[in-house]
Amino acid sequence: MALGLEYYLVLSALLFTIGVLGVLIRRNAIIMFMCIELMLNAANLAFVAISRSLGQAEGQLFVFFVMAVAAAEVAIGLAIIVSVFKHKETINVDEVNSLKG
Amino acid sequence: MTAEHVLFFIFGAVSLIGAISVISFKHPIYSALSLIVTFFAQAGLFVLLGAHFVAAVQVIVYAGAIMVLFLFVIMLLNLGTLPAKSALTGKMKSIAVVFGVLLAAEVIFIAISAMNDTEVGSETTREAAAAFAEKSVTTYNIGELLFSKYLLPFEVTSLILLAALIGVIVLVKRENQTHN
Amino acid sequence: MEIDILQQLIIPIIKILFIAHLLIIGVMAMIWSERRVSGWMQDRLGPNRVGPQGLLQPIADGIKFLFKEDLIPNHVDKPLYVLAPAMLLIPAMIAVAVVPFGGTITIADIEIPLQIADINIGILYILAITSLGVYGVVIGAWASNNKYSLLGGLRSSAQMISYELTLGLAIIGVLMLSGSLSLRTIAIEQGANPWQWNFFIHFPAFLAFTTAMFAETNRLPFDLAEAEQELVAGYHTEYSSMKFAIFFMAEYMNMIVGSGVVVTLFLGGWHFFGLETMGGPIWSGIISFAIFFIKTGIFLFVFIWVRWTLPRFRYDQLMNFGWKFLLPVTLTSIVVTGTLWIVTNGSRLWIGIGNLVAAFIVVAIVAGILALDTNSKSVGQDTLAAPPLRGLEAIE
Numbered sequence: 001m002a003l004g005l006e007y008y009l010v011l012s013a014l015l016f017t018i019g020v021l022g023v024l025i026r027r028n029a030i031i032m033f034m035c036i037e038l039m040l041n042a043a044n045l046a047f048v049a050i051s052r053s054l055g056q057a058e059g060q061l062f063v064f065f066v067m068a069v070a071a072a073e074v075a076i077g078l079a080i081i082v083s084v085f086k087h088k089e090t091i092n093v094d095e096v097n098s099l100k101g
Numbered sequence: 102m103t104a105e106h107v108l109f110f111i112f113g114a115v116s117l118i119g120a121i122s123v124i125s126f127k128h129p130i131y132s133a134l135s136l137i138v139t140f141f142a143q144a145g146l147f148v149l150l151g152a153h154f155v156a157a158v159q160v161i162v163y164a165g166a167i168m169v170l171f172l173f174v175i176m177l178l179n180l181g182t183l184p185a186k187s188a189l190t191g192k193m194k195s196i197a198v199v200f201g202v203l204l205a206a207e208v209i210f211i212a213i214s215a216m217n218d219t220e221v222g223s224e225t226t227r228e229a230a231a232a233f234a235e236k237s238v239t240t241y242n243i244g245e246l247l248f249s250k251y252l253l254p255f256e257v258t259s260l261i262l263l264a265a266l267i268g269v270i271v272l273v274k275r276e277n278q279t280h281n
Numbered sequence: 282m283e284i285d286i287l288q289q290l291i292i293p294i295i296k297i298l299f300i301a302h303l304l305i306i307g308v309m310a311m312i313w314s315e316r317r318v319s320g321w322m323q324d325r326l327g328p329n330r331v332g333p334q335g336l337l338q339p340i341a342d343g344i345k346f347l348f349k350e351d352l353i354p355n356h357v358d359k360p361l362y363v364l365a366p367a368m369l370l371i372p373a374m375i376a377v378a379v380v381p382f383g384g385t386i387t388i389a390d391i392e393i394p395l396q397i398a399d400i401n402i403g404i405l406y407i408l409a410i411t412s413l414g415v416y417g418v419v420i421g422a423w424a425s426n427n428k429y430s431l432l433g434g435l436r437s438s439a440q441m442i443s444y445e446l447t448l449g450l451a452i453i454g455v456l457m458l459s460g461s462l463s464l465r466t467i468a469i470e471q472g473a474n475p476w477q478w479n480f481f482i483h484f485p486a487f488l489a490f491t492t493a494m495f496a497e498t499n500r501l502p503f504d505l506a507e508a509e510q511e512l513v514a515g516y517h518t519e520y521s522s523m524k525f526a527i528f529f530m531a532e533y534m535n536m537i538v539g540s541g542v543v544v545t546l547f548l549g550g551w552h553f554f555g556l557e558t559m560g561g562p563i564w565s566g567i568i569s570f571a572i573f574f575i576k577t578g579i580f581l582f583v584f585i586w587v588r589w590t591l592p593r594f595r596y597d598q599l600m601n602f603g604w605k606f607l608l609p610v611t612l613t614s615i616v617v618t619g620t621l622w623i624v625t626n627g628s629r630l631w632i633g634i635g636n637l638v639a640a641f642i643v644v645a646i647v648a649g650i651l652a653l654d655t656n657s658k659s660v661g662q663d664t665l666a667a668p669p670l671r672g673l674e675a676i677e
Binding site for chain 1: 143146170193204205261
């Protein structure tokens with residue numbers, strides 16, 4: 001008998017919560033960004049687990065779409081962080097608070 | 102206790118410890134390494150779920166490419182030398198933990214109740230799932246779906262990646278004309 | 282029940298022990314042959330004092346490494362500094378698990394495939410594991426807290442990401458023809474005779490894959506991460522004693538595994554004119570292993586040969602070569618293979634010819650564009666450099 005879906009969902013929920021907490025309590029832009037990746041991964045875990053429970057391969061496909069979007073997002077996000085750093089010499093999001101460069 | 106139980110708890114514990122380390126280490130390099138550990142444990146969980154292809158792609162894309170980019174940027178900006186300012190006092194941290202626990206309880210409650218309300222948790226699906234878990238999804242199945250039913254999302258994904266590519270080049274391109 | 286335990290536990294353990302020791306002995310043999318071959322190529326002797334023909338030199342070196350003081354400099358980040366060599370060595374060692382090193386041996390009605398694990402995503406596993414090797418280099422470089430090391434690590438990470446693309450794209454044509462990701466199936470699908478091997482069908486992809494392999498293993502002409510003239514010793518400047526030896530071993534192990542993968546993907550694995558089917562159930566397995574061994578050895582010789590023949594690339598040349606030549610060639614190879622496979626009903630001859638012609642056309646077009654660009658460009662402006670170069674320039 002395979003392990004029940006609820007185990008995987010609870011793990012996924014815990015990982016997601018840790019990601020949310022990270023974004024809320026850390027002020028370092030790079031670490032906040034990593035926490036976003038963590039949340040996406042928690043969702044991926046839920047996708048794959050539900051895919052097995054429903055007996056369909058679709059859940060695994062969505063994981064690929066999530067990964068592709070995550071890759072695009074990381075590339076753009078890190079580029080933004082690098083240009084913010086060049087400009088302000090910091091990546092503490094509390095200090096990057098003016099719209100005018 | 103089957104082998105799946107044991108492996109699930111090992112991988113689950115490793116991924117949780119890794120995730121907590123991501124948000125508690127001061128230095129970004131250590132956070133990044135903890136995140137890699139988490140991704141690995143997740144790849145292990147994917148294998149456990151019979152999603153071998155997803156597991157391999159998880160390691161290739163996340164551990165092999167995305168996290169290398171993170172490390173590259175951390176090293177490029179040499180963030181270790183920056184003064185680590187924390188906006189959080191001890192009191193706020195404990196409040197954060199309380200709300201984190203609340204949030205976790207809420208997400209778990211929603212997930213489990215949704216599972217029980219819908220067909221996911223019903224007996225018939227469980228039987229179908231058991232049969233499905235036996236054969237496991239192959240790369241062939243995924244490729245077939247990706248190039249037939251989900252062709253449009255697949256193509257849109259490539260457009261997103263193209264847009265990201267152009268965006269990055271525009272963002273980091275040095276403007277020779279204005280500086281010289 | 283007893284046979285079950287034998288098949289599931291004891292035989293794999295024997296195979297793992299055999300391969301792990303073979304790898305370590307292979308590393309020693311490689312160190313010896315690298316020095317002897319380079320000596321031969323430069324018309325000098327090389328090490329020949331310890332043992333016959335200097336064969337025991339690697340052992341003497343190993344003993345020397347073991348007894349050296351294992352010092353950790355004060356300014357390093359200790360946990361990561363200690364962890365880094367292991368992070369390089371472990372991926373190098375576990376990647377070999379899916380490489381098939383021979384046909385099958387049948388002993389007492391038990392058929393033993395000469396491979397540690399035949400998983401159905403074999404080649405993806407190889408790609409995933411080799412992509413992890415970069416962490417050892419990058420973390421070692423960062424933990425050393427030394428600007429030359431850091432520069433080496435930065436170069437290495439940019440180089441790895443760039444060449445991994447080529448590595449992944451070059452095999453897609455191969456996968457299309459074999460219809461499987463399992464390395465064993467890929468080797469069997471190619472057939473026994475050399476003209477059926479992917480080496481001829483996908484010649485441009487083979488060249489691109491090999492080049493990317495050189496870059497991934499940090500070998501000359503792509504060893505920018507440890508360029509002696511510019512960066513002292515790059516990422517392992519601060520390492521000494523056994524930790525340095527582990528970096529060294531990992532590099533050679535990567536080469537051996539890489540050669541094994543190339544042999545499996547492009548050179549027909551353990552096949553050679555049907556020689557591997559000669560002999561009884563036991564001998565055919567041993568012969569097939571010997572064939573694989575010899576092929577891998579020849580390819581390792583190519584590694585050494587290239588190292589002592591070609592000069593090192595400059596960093597911008599490396600990036601330009603990867604992004605402007607290798608990537609277009611492999612992408613075209615995918616399109617051409619797919620199209621010709623449909624049009625000619627899977628005729629391998631036409632796919633081979635088409636791949637070659639297409640690669641020539643692509644290289645000619647890219648070279649033409651670059652030549653036009655340099656002619657029209659005034660001095661001191663470089664508007665076409667690849668994006669990763671921008672990143673590196675930003676720290677200067």
